[in-house]
Every structure is written in structure tokens, then in C-alpha cells.
Amino acid sequence: MLTTFKSLADPTRLRLLAVLARGEFTVQELTTILDVGQSRVSRHLKILSEAGLLSVKREGTWAYYRLDGRNDFFQDIRPFVESRLTRDAGACPDRERLLMVLEQRRVRSLEFFNRHARQWDDLVRDALPxxxxRARLLDQVPARPVILEIGVGTGNLLDGLRRRADRVIGVDHSSVMLQQAGQRIRDAGLTGIELRLGEMRHLPVSEGEVQWAVLNMVLHHAPQPQQVFCELARVLAPGGGITLADLHRHQNEWARERMADQWLGFERSELEGWLLMAGFELKSFEMLNGRDSEHAVVLLSAVKIQ
Known part of the structure; x- marks a missing residue:
């Protein structure tokens, strides 16, 4: 208790906690959000980490700080602390700069996909084998009246998903990607598919509108992955669920620039933790190892807890 209270007894460290309650950030991003020097931010991060309030996730040359569960006492008081921090009017400038950092992440990704949409399938095949x-992913998607695909891209899953649903909704934040998906739909003569422009953190889908959701290689582009799962819980009907395929954690730093990846894949523990916090129960998880230079893929299904 004494260690925890000492670590909290500083306004800058309280500001850091308020920011990190919203997601994972690098030292550089935290410096921008708090508008203070890097050495000062690093010193306070070290104190919070030593007290067991924070942990560091290293991805290539980048390090992301996150709230941690090692300090049992802090976990007990964390809801109260966070509720008081959100009511602190002095934190408003921090929240504005935090939203600016997240917007920079989003815009960087959007510009990349708009620029490469027409060559996307070839780019993925050549740069990120x-x-x-794909067949295993579709096998895990059950038949449902309405299926949602987040990050529909050029639409290469739409045909398979349509075979499992009366109606498919495909969402993407890139209008150019949606144009490519629309052309694929027309060329294949597919019906019952609706394409919508929107962000995965704020889906253009009403509450409980869909019964299953599919995320195919999109979560590693999300500015805040945990928020994506919370949004999925909103749009899924009771008993609904998700099937997700994404990259297993790797150290290929070049993927950030060449593929606009925000995250270098994921471990089971963090995916399961995000799912649990968003109200999902993990039902299946497997890792598919690639050959030679192929990246390993994680494949999971989870259901919304009633």
C-alpha cells in the first residue's frame, strides 16, 4: 500500500495513469500528450513501473507502456482512481492531445490504404507472405442471418461469407478499398452484400444489428485494439461472436513503414485479456506456423457473454 500511494503522489504520474487508462503509448507519444520533456516522462514511468502499476510491451525498436495487473492493491482501487481522474478538469488538454495522437495513427493508416488499394492483394502476397x-478462418464462421466483416479491404472474403449468411455487411475506412470490393462484388454477380464506409472503433452499425463478426488481418492496424472489441460487443446481438485472424507477434520492424502496421502482431495473452474486458469468452485459439519466410497467424473465435 505504501509503495502504491507513493507512486500515485505526483500530478504528472496521475496524468500518465489517466492517459494509459485509454490505451498503450510510446514514450514519444506520452511526451506529446503530456507536453513535458522526455526525461521527465521516462523518470515517472520508471517509478510507476517499479511499483507494479505499468508494464512495457516491446515491439521491435518501439516500447509501449500499459497499465499492468501485477500490483493487486492498485487493481482493487483502480476503478475509483480512474473515475476521479476522468473528472479532473485539468486533464482536458491531455485528452485533446491524446485524441490528436490517435488521429495521427488513424490518418497514417488511411493514407497508406488509399494509396495502395489497387495493388493491395499483390503487395500483401509479396511483402507479407x-x-x-483462409479456409480455416471460414470454417470457424458459423451460419448466421447477418455477418459483419471489419476491414473488408478488396473483398476477397465476401464470397465465402455470403455463403454463410443471408446478408453480409462489409466495413472499411478506405473509400478506395471499398471501390475495389464493390468491383469484385459486381464482377462475381454477388447479392446480399452491403458496403459501408467507417472506422473499426466507431462502426456504422446499429446496436445488436449483426450476429457474427469477422476480422481478417485488420486488428494490427487499429490505433486502440481493445476499443475495437468493445465496439464489437455493442453491435453484436446476444449470443453473437467473432472470428479473428491476425499476425502472431514478430519483430519485423519494416512492417510499420512498408505495410503501415501499428502493431507487430499479438500474443494470446493480450488478445484474451482484451476480449475478457470487452465481455467476450474465448472459445478456440490456434497458431498456424508458416513455412520459410511466412508469418505465423493466430486464429481465434469468441462469443459475447450474455
Whole structure:
């Protein structure tokens, strides 16, 4: 208790906690959000980490700080602390700069996809070869009246998803990607598919509108992955669920620039933690290892807890 209270007894460290309650950030991003020097931010991060309030996730040359569960006492008082921090009017400038950092992440990704949409399938095949997983992913998607695909891209899953649903909704934040998906739909003569422009953190889908959701290689582009799962819980009907395929954690730093990846894949523990916090129960998880230079893929299904 004494260690925890000492670590909290500083206004800058309280500001850091308020920011990190919203997601994971690098030292550089935290410096921008708090508008203070890097050495000062690093010193306070060290104190919070030593007290067990924070942990560091290293991805290539980047390090992301996050709230941690090692300090049992802090976990007990965390809801109260966070509720008081959100009511602190002095934190408003921090929140504005935090939203600016997240917007920079989003815009960087959007510009990349708009620029490369017409060559996207070739780019992925050549630059980021992955273990064969498409058939396994579709096998895990149950038949449902309405299925949502987040990050529909050029639409290469739409045909398979349409075979499992009366109606498919495809969402993407890139209008150019949606144009490519629309052309694929027309060329294949597919019906019952609706394309919508929107962000995965704020889906253009009403509450409980869909019964299943599919995320195919999109979560590693999300500015805040945990928020995506919370948004999925909103749009899924009771008993609904998700099927997700994404990259397993790797250290290929070049993917940030060449593929606009925000995250270098994921471990089971963090995915399961985000799902649990958003109200999902993990039902299946497997890792498909690639051959030679192919990236390993994680494949999971989870259901919304009633």
C-alpha cells in the first residue's frame, strides 16, 4: 500500500495513469500528450513501473507502456482512481492531445490504404507472405442471418461469407478499398452484400444489428485494439461472436513503414485479456506456423457473454 500511494503522489504520474487508462503509448507519444520533456516522462514511468502499476510491451525498436495487473492493491482501487481522474478538469488538454495522437495513427493508416488499394492483394502476397489460413478462418464462421466483416479491404472474403449468411455487411475506412470490393462484388454477380464506409472503433452499425463478426488481418492496424472489441460487443446481438485472424507477434520492424502496421502482431495473452474486458469468452485459439519466410497467424473465435 505504501509503495502504491507513493507512486500515485505526483500530478504528472496521475496524468500518465489517466492517459494509459485509454490505451498503450510510446514514450514519444506520452511526451506529446503530456507536453513535458522526455526525461521527465521516462523518470515517472520508471517509478510507476517499479511499483507494479505499468508494464512495457516491446515491439521491435518501439516500447509501449500499459497499465499492468501485477500490483493487486492498485487493481482493487483502480476503478475509483480512474473515475476521479476522468473528472479532473485539468486533464482536458491531455485528452485533446491524446485524441490528436490517435488521429495521427488513424490518418497514417488511411493514407497508406488509399494509396495502395489497387495493388493491395499483390503487395500483401509479396511483402507479407503468411501461413495458409483462409479456409480455416471460414470454417470457424458459423451460419448466421447477418455477418459483419471489419476491414473488408478488396473483398476477397465476401464470397465465402455470403455463403454463410443471408446478408453480409462489409466495413472499411478506405473509400478506395471499398471501390475495389464493390468491383469484385459486381464482377462475381454477388447479392446480399452491403458496403459501408467507417472506422473499426466507431462502426456504422446499429446496436445488436449483426450476429457474427469477422476480422481478417485488420486488428494490427487499429490505433486502440481493445476499443475495437468493445465496439464489437455493442453491435453484436446476444449470443453473437467473432472470428479473428491476425499476425502472431514478430519483430519485423519494416512492417510499420512498408505495410503501415501499428502493431507487430499479438500474443494470446493480450488478445484474451482484451476480449475478457470487452465481455467476450474465448472459445478456440490456434497458431498456424508458416513455412520459410511466412508469418505465423493466430486464429481465434469468441462469443459475447450474455
Amino acid at each position: 503468411m501461413a495458409a489460413y
